[in-house]
Amino acid sequence: MIKKTPRLRLTQKERNMMRAAARFNASVMDHIRPLVKxxxxxxEIDEAxxxxxxxHGHVPACLNYAGDSMPFxxxxxxxxxxxxxxxIPGSYDLKDGDIVNVDLTTIVDGWHxxxxxxFLIGSPSPEAIRLTQCAFDSLYLAIDAIGPGCRVSVIxxxxxxxxxxNFGFGVVDKxxxxxxxxxxxxxxxxxxxxxxxxxxxxxxxxMSFTIEPMxxxxxxxxxxxxxxxxxxxxxxxxxxxQFEHTILMTEDGPEILTLxxxxxxxxxxxx
Ligand code: MF3
Ligand code: CO
Ligand code: CO
Numbered sequence: 001m002i003k004k005t006p007r008l009r010l011t012q013k014e015r016n017m018m019r020a021a022a023r024f025n026a027s028v029m030d031h032i033r034p035l036v037k038x039x040x041x042x043x044e045i046d047e048a049x050x051x052x053x054x055x056h057g058h059v060p061a062c063l064n065y066a067g068d069s070m071p072f073x074x075x076x077x078x079x080x081x082x083x084x085x086x087x088i089p090g091s092y093d094l095k096d097g098d099i100v101n102v103d104l105t106t107i108v109d110g111w112h113x114x115x116x117x118x119f120l121i122g123s124p125s126p127e128a129i130r131l132t133q134c135a136f137d138s139l140y141l142a143i144d145a146i147g148p149g150c151r152v153s154v155i156x157x158x159x160x161x162x163x164x165x166n167f168g169f170g171v172v173d174k175x176x177x178x179x180x181x182x183x184x185x186x187x188x189x190x191x192x193x194x195x196x197x198x199x200x201x202x203x204x205x206x207m208s209f210t211i212e213p214m215x216x217x218x219x220x221x222x223x224x225x226x227x228x229x230x231x232x233x234x235x236x237x238x239x240x241x242q243f244e245h246t247i248l249m250t251e252d253g254p255e256i257l258t259l260x261x262x263x264x265x266x267x268x269x270x271x
Contacts, residue, residue: 006186008179009206015248017111018181018208022246022257025106025113028052030262032104036119038096042078045102046089050075053106061105061112061184069229077103077116084214084222084232084240085175096122099132101242105184112180114210115258116244120270127217128239129271134167135215135241138192140266142211143247146254152201156194159213170220172240175232177210180246205251212244 060075177190
């Protein structure tokens with residue numbers, strides 16, 4: 001799905017454009033955060049994302065984003081429980097015990113910021129909380145493991161042993177992080193498991209990309225909903241959790257561009 005080949009190492013001016021886009025995207029997450037609770041219909045969150053984003057003169061990148069088949073119909077992805085990613089906001093009412101990922105992407109002056117968080121609604125099961133913690137810690141372990149010029153495979157080589165040995169959970173390999181800039185999805189692919197290509201690709205200073213591990217309670221395998229063409233669910237119907245940040249690799253190391261004011265910070269404990 002990654003077709004075009006932009007110049008990947010950004011100038012200082014371009015880095016500042018990415019910083020601004022990501023900072024705005026993070027402010028959208030803070031804006032909708034209070035809505036993500038039991039009783040909220042997921043489309044209400046989508047409407048809030050759309051209003052806030054367009055109200056500030058920016059563009060929700062997901063709306064009409066062209067996939068392999070149909071354009072994505074909403075302004076963000078909301079993926080509850082067994083939905084791994086690309087859930088379409090709709091008539092589902094969040095309920096106590098759910099875990100739900102909200103994935104936001106905004107285009108600000110041509111540049112993209114992309115991030116997601118899994119929210120605990122009320123009191124989910126101990127295993128749901130453990131899964132969410134595992135996905136969150138996987139993201140930060142990977143961020144701490146990368147440095148200027150490192151191989152992309154450092155990410156998979158960090159996440160997979162951590163998740164397998166400590167939890168026995170599945171790491172999704174079908175959906176990956178990605179280079180990001182003036183394009184939503186660009187080179188390089190950022191898989192969360194090591195691959196041949198990721199052992200060749202490097203994270204050079206000036207590159208912006210996402211890390212967005214999806215961790216499943218059971219099998220890592222997934223299925224796309226054949227009716228809507230977007231919703232990705234676990235093949236076994238068990239829970240899935242994900243966190244995502246947009247990152248800029250600098251000469252001094254990774255800079256997380258999508259940090260929020262009110263969200264879980266590095267080291268956060270969900271229970
Ligand atoms: N935000 C997702 C990502 O992290 C992509 C969503 S594409 C959409 O890459 F069309 F489903 F919105
Ligand atoms: Co995203
Ligand atoms: Co992404």
